[in-house]
Amino acid sequence: xxxxxxxxDETYDLAxxxxxxxxxxxxxxxxxxxxxxxxxxxxxxxxDVLQDAYLKAYRGWADFRGQCSVGTWLHRxxxxxxxxxxxxxxxxxxxVDRLQRQPHDLVDVVDDQRLDxxxxxxxxPVADRAVxxxxxxxxxxxxxxxxxxxxxxxxxxxxxxRARRSLRRQxxxxxxx
Amino acid sequence: MxxxxxxxxxxxxxxxxxxxxxxxxxxxxxLELADADLAEPxxxxxxxxxxxxxxxxxxxxxxxxxxxAAVASLxxxxxxxxxxxxxxxxSQPSGRPDTVISDxxxxxxxxxRNGAPxxxxxxxxxxxxxxxxxxxxxxxxxxxxxxxxxxxxxxSIVPAFQWHAVLTDERGRQLLLLVSPLxxxxxAAAPRATTxxxxxxxxxxxxxxxxxxxxxxxxxxxxxxxxxxxxxSGTRLTPAEILAVALALVxxxxxxxxxxxxxxxxxxxxxxxxxxxxxxWYAAMQxxxxxxxxxxxxxxxxxxxxxxxxxxIDEAASVVVVADPSGVLIAGRGPVxxxxxxxxxxxGTDVDLPTATFGSxxxxxxxxxxGLDVTALVALDGAGNEIGRTKVPxxxxxxxxxxRFADPLGQVDLGAAPIExxxx
Numbered sequence: 001x002x003x004x005x006x007x008x009d010e011t012y013d014l015a016x017x018x019x020x021x022x023x024x025x026x027x028x029x030x031x032x033x034x035x036x037x038x039x040x041x042x043x044x045x046x047x048d049v050l051q052d053a054y055l056k057a058y059r060g061w062a063d064f065r066g067q068c069s070v071g072t073w074l075h076r077x078x079x080x081x082x083x084x085x086x087x088x089x090x091x092x093x094x095x096v097d098r099l100q101r102q103p104h105d106l107v108d109v110v111d112d113q114r115l116d117x118x119x120x121x122x123x124x125p126v127a128d129r130a131v132x133x134x135x136x137x138x139x140x141x142x143x144x145x146x147x148x149x150x151x152x153x154x155x156x157x158x159x160x161x162r163a164r165r166s167l168r169r170q171x172x173x174x175x176x177x
Numbered sequence: 178m179x180x181x182x183x184x185x186x187x188x189x190x191x192x193x194x195x196x197x198x199x200x201x202x203x204x205x206x207x208l209e210l211a212d213a214d215l216a217e218p219x220x221x222x223x224x225x226x227x228x229x230x231x232x233x234x235x236x237x238x239x240x241x242x243x244x245x246a247a248v249a250s251l252x253x254x255x256x257x258x259x260x261x262x263x264x265x266x267x268s269q270p271s272g273r274p275d276t277v278i279s280d281x282x283x284x285x286x287x288x289x290r291n292g293a294p295x296x297x298x299x300x301x302x303x304x305x306x307x308x309x310x311x312x313x314x315x316x317x318x319x320x321x322x323x324x325x326x327x328x329x330x331x332x333s334i335v336p337a338f339q340w341h342a343v344l345t346d347e348r349g350r351q352l353l354l355l356v357s358p359l360x361x362x363x364x365a366a367a368p369r370a371t372t373x374x375x376x377x378x379x380x381x382x383x384x385x386x387x388x389x390x391x392x393x394x395x396x397x398x399x400x401x402x403x404x405x406x407x408x409x410s411g412t413r414l415t416p417a418e419i420l421a422v423a424l425a426l427v428x429x430x431x432x433x434x435x436x437x438x439x440x441x442x443x444x445x446x447x448x449x450x451x452x453x454x455x456x457x458w459y460a461a462m463q464x465x466x467x468x469x470x471x472x473x474x475x476x477x478x479x480x481x482x483x484x485x486x487x488x489x490i491d492e493a494a495s496v497v498v499v500a501d502p503s504g505v506l507i508a509g510r511g512p513v514x515x516x517x518x519x520x521x522x523x524x525g526t527d528v529d530l531p532t533a534t535f536g537s538x539x540x541x542x543x544x545x546x547x548g549l550d551v552t553a554l555v556a557l558d559g560a561g562n563e564i565g566r567t568k569v570p571x572x573x574x575x576x577x578x579x580x581r582f583a584d585p586l587g588q589v590d591l592g593a594a595p596i597e598x599x600x601x
Contacts, residue, residue, distance in 0.1 A: 032194070032197075132189055
């Protein structure tokens, strides 16, 4: 499903906030994409992040003014929620690491090319990972991806190039080990 | 392996997805949405952006800070209009005129505390620790520490106490017992309450969760306790053994935990120095002039002006904040062109402090004694124009961390080492 299809499929009267049941239905329609996106960002605590994001979306319906598709808007909320979650988790981990005086082990086991791509992707910075997931995996337009990541549309192209280069570098490094 | 863009995109689309959501996920969400329906916030809440941050709770601090900033600005403007400023006038605390301190080796704001609101408001709050004299049989504490820091959360400025102890058993296995305001599983959703085997577990009536082998529970509202085994500290403990330790812990409040750190000795080469509440402090440049060490009460931190990996300057660490019960020392780099750092007090008084420039970088240090209510620091250029401003929150004693000038200095990175203090 692309960003364009979102616009065609879903039209809402923005003046009326959907009730809980209607909104849950809306979320169910988008959950698979949002879940796949968030999973590659946070990995752990996926359900908690999504619950948090979905609640924010519901409470923040008044903030949605239809300037993008509902799907893009939801992606944006999931992304910011995931980033907040990572920040909290990383601060906590940094604290535990400092107290334990040792870094976390990195999972570094790959069996086939799909896992290789997944592992390489996991080593990219979150912003690079996100642009690859949005544009390449979920096929959002540059404009929609820019809305999700809250960057100028022009930045998406350059960030995408950078992310692809980084991913290739990761894959090359891993394949030569 | 070299993939084309199209091949790369195809590989990304073929990545295995996450497990589908469980029935429990939707049941829980339905309940949360229904609850949200009942507690519906005003529809008139800010409609600032279609797709930007949607966290209603996060807006309140921003609004509050905006309001404070507006009020502070208004006060400054009113005072500025009413008072003829004489920047060369010597210090006259009783009259509270604007003042200039020009000697960087004698910066002391203690005289300005007259009439200022007490700080920290309400005194040092109680915080959660565990009684290390009443550990489960076979366990002893080999290390204890704690301190305050401020969470580096862009949405809130929260004084945060953290405490930890290292526990060891007779077989040399060690557990890190940590109390922190930060949760490993911190979300708006209810905490997960399952063991690795899927069995619900509680610690003293609080839902507990296992995350990365650590057991975590919210012992008090906002205080998360966790037990994590030290890697390499002998045979791994089973979840049941860790849970047994958690259940046997005895929580208690600590209200007067700290002893005053030893006073520092000011070196000859210090760039800035003075006293805070009668105790010496200083800030000195590191070799190379790229960073500064600030010391107060035996504590230390350093700013880092070095280029970061992306070719920029690491602004997030351009300022350090060090606090102990005598007060707070804020030191670091100001915006380029800064010649004066103006300390704005809540009564409208401004105190101008000198800067020291190394290369093109202006450095400053501001000592804030306990009881002095500083609302903002303002960077002024040589013509007296404001080129930067930052708010100053009330710090808990035993804070240390890095920040940057342009933002409220409350956003101190919790990753910075807290001051280790003697508890008791």
